[in-house]
Amino acid sequence: MELLEKVxxxxxxxxxxxxxKLGHVHLSGCTGCLVSVADNxxxxxxxLDDYADLVYCxxxxxxxxxxxxxxxxxxxxxxxxxxxxxxxxxxTRKKSRIVxxxxxxxxxxxxxxFCRGGQxxxxxxxxYLPIGDLIDVDVYIPGCPPSPELIRxxxxxxxxxxxxNEEQKALAGRYLKPLMDLAKRGTTRxxxxxxxxxxxxxxxxxxxxxxxxxxxxAIAHEFGKPxxxxxxxxxxxSCYGACPRSFFNPDVISEFESINEIIAGALKEGEKDD
Amino acid sequence: MIEDPYLGKYVTCVSARSTDKEILKKAQDGGIATAxxxxxxxxxxxxxxxxxxxxxxPWKPRPFVAMSREDILKAQRAKYNISPQVSWLKEATRSFxxxxxxxxxxxxxxxxxRKAQLYPINMRDVPGxxxxxxxxxxxxxxxxxxxxxxxEDHANKSFSSVKKMEFGKGKxxxxxxxxxxxxxxxxxxxxxxxxxxxxxxxxxxNLADISTGSVGSPDGWSTVFIRxxxxxxxxxxxxxxxxxxxxxxxxxxPGLGLVMKLAKEKIDKNRKTLEERxxxxxxxxxxxxxx
Ligand SMILES: Cc1cc2nc3c(=O)[nH]c(=O)nc-3n(C[C@H](O)[C@H](O)[C@H](O)COP(=O)(O)OP(=O)(O)OC[C@H]3O[C@@H](n4cnc5c(N)ncnc54)[C@H](O)[C@@H]3O)c2cc1C
Ligand code: SF4
Ligand code: SF4
Ligand code: SF4
Numbered sequence: 001m002e003l004l005e006k007v008x009x010x011x012x013x014x015x016x017x018x019x020x021k022l023g024h025v026h027l028s029g030c031t032g033c034l035v036s037v038a039d040n041x042x043x044x045x046x047x048l049d050d051y052a053d054l055v056y057c058x059x060x061x062x063x064x065x066x067x068x069x070x071x072x073x074x075x076x077x078x079x080x081x082x083x084x085x086x087x088x089x090x091x092t093r094k095k096s097r098i099v100x101x102x103x104x105x106x107x108x109x110x111x112x113x114f115c116r117g118g119q120x121x122x123x124x125x126x127x128y129l130p131i132g133d134l135i136d137v138d139v140y141i142p143g144c145p146p147s148p149e150l151i152r153x154x155x156x157x158x159x160x161x162x163x164x165n166e167e168q169k170a171l172a173g174r175y176l177k178p179l180m181d182l183a184k185r186g187t188t189r190x191x192x193x194x195x196x197x198x199x200x201x202x203x204x205x206x207x208x209x210x211x212x213x214x215x216x217x218a219i220a221h222e223f224g225k226p227x228x229x230x231x232x233x234x235x236x237x238s239c240y241g242a243c244p245r246s247f248f249n250p251d252v253i254s255e256f257e258s259i260n261e262i263i264a265g266a267l268k269e270g271e272k273d274d
Numbered sequence: 275m276i277e278d279p280y281l282g283k284y285v286t287c288v289s290a291r292s293t294d295k296e297i298l299k300k301a302q303d304g305g306i307a308t309a310x311x312x313x314x315x316x317x318x319x320x321x322x323x324x325x326x327x328x329x330x331x332p333w334k335p336r337p338f339v340a341m342s343r344e345d346i347l348k349a350q351r352a353k354y355n356i357s358p359q360v361s362w363l364k365e366a367t368r369s370f371x372x373x374x375x376x377x378x379x380x381x382x383x384x385x386x387x388r389k390a391q392l393y394p395i396n397m398r399d400v401p402g403x404x405x406x407x408x409x410x411x412x413x414x415x416x417x418x419x420x421x422x423x424x425x426e427d428h429a430n431k432s433f434s435s436v437k438k439m440e441f442g443k444g445k446x447x448x449x450x451x452x453x454x455x456x457x458x459x460x461x462x463x464x465x466x467x468x469x470x471x472x473x474x475x476x477x478x479x480n481l482a483d484i485s486t487g488s489v490g491s492p493d494g495w496s497t498v499f500i501r502x503x504x505x506x507x508x509x510x511x512x513x514x515x516x517x518x519x520x521x522x523x524x525x526x527x528p529g530l531g532l533v534m535k536l537a538k539e540k541i542d543k544n545r546k547t548l549e550e551r552x553x554x555x556x557x558x559x560x561x562x563x564x565x
Contacts, residue, residue, distance in 0.1 A: 208358025224356025
């Protein structure tokens, strides 16, 4: 009952006038993050129909200069020899209410950490930093690429946070908190963080989710405990983010069934168009 | 919906056992976990299930994606050591191409699955494709070497002669294929426990669709919590089709009271451990994973 009311409340709150302004800022990333955004298919269209205007996105929208935004999804790390990128990320911070590091390059440097420069045709492009090293970031969405579903969840929760009623704001705040905490925790995460923060602290339960989340299969389980191949690790931070012992948001996660229904409810009309 | 601080949310709780003779023969308890996954597979509710099957050493589980009744049956009986069960969660949807994944596992593994659904960090396709999660009650788990030491050094049985292991009535029981039973007092087992279990705040798999365990029900029967809409629908249909014999939990001995007592014991003790972690050093804390 309570849940139905929540879903109804979202429908009421969706009036077009209240759409939030969403932007995709593209730095040194492979466009995989943007593909993940688009991989929400009808759900993405539904978000654009009812909840957000895409006000900036080099690939999809014809806008040249970074505008004022409610939520900026930033893909890729910053090449600090590229003045334009450095200006872009500063501009993004100044003009956005919420800056989201979209994907592991923006959050942790990821594969771009391994750049050494020296190649044609601009050999001076050689040092790449996650955006958090240059500006304050509000929310992290780690993942290489980030999963479409997490982007969708964050987009809907950001909408509820900015435009929802009190109850929705509270839920969105609770949902986003761990992703905000990740943004505060720092700009480097790799398998070592599981070692330092989980395994060494006597918290690992051998569940195996770290291995499942690793995009390069750098993690094997030896007698139940994760063993990372540090030569393979690309520093995407996924294993750390996914581990139930890095963060576990008990009251939000125990609401999994109703939150899933709220999200499904918010995206419902999009599904009907399939 | 009942909401209990120790037993979690649930629609109903019953005592039950499978009516399938083949499943019952090798089940740990009432064969609930296996019968439910087989049913879900046969009904098309899932395309395959992640279960803890036989590994390369005796009683060492190997998580794998079972795609047939036969494979699900191979995973029967509790192996009291770590099975990195959810390491297959994303692969099940990708390499195995499953659209509807079933998962069995202990409480913390249910937590991992639900976190992966709600915060899918590098877990593309997982959130919508977990179709059915069956959780087991769990007091504590052991590393493989530890369970081997308990069986071989404490119970004095060769690992390969063991038919079934069991915790209950204050003891660890080791049953051999030839019908011999050895017991080890529970207090001797504590030092072998996995330390990560000592902060675990769940005894009855609160986050599963359906959770089951032996405690509370008579031998050969299981205690079953039906927890979610998905779980309730599957359970109702399976019972209507005669897959399970059921009894109201109020009518069996020792009943829900014992489940509650053990849940409370585990969770209160582990809350204390979390408290101790807060002052582990001098003005220094160990991490609290729930903070
Ligand atoms: C580590 C552990 C601790 C437990 N502690 C308790 C307890 O304190 N109180 C209680 O009442 N019950 C406990 N159980 C549950 C109980 O032992 C039975 O597993 C449960 O009742 C299921 O019995 P069944 O006859 O329905 O399942 P079966 O038909 O025998 O099937 C067993 C199922 O368990 C899964 N499984 C087996 N070993 C593992 C493992 N190591 N990790 C993950 N999944 C596994 C298999 O995939 C299979 O699906 C525990 C189980 C485990 C694995
Ligand atoms: S995800 Fe965390 S708790 Fe699970 S096996 Fe990996 S390190 Fe251990
Ligand atoms: S081990 Fe894998 S998941 Fe973890 S940071 Fe390295 S590449 Fe990413
Ligand atoms: S006690 Fe908790 S942490 Fe340990 S195996 Fe059981 S469910 Fe997992």
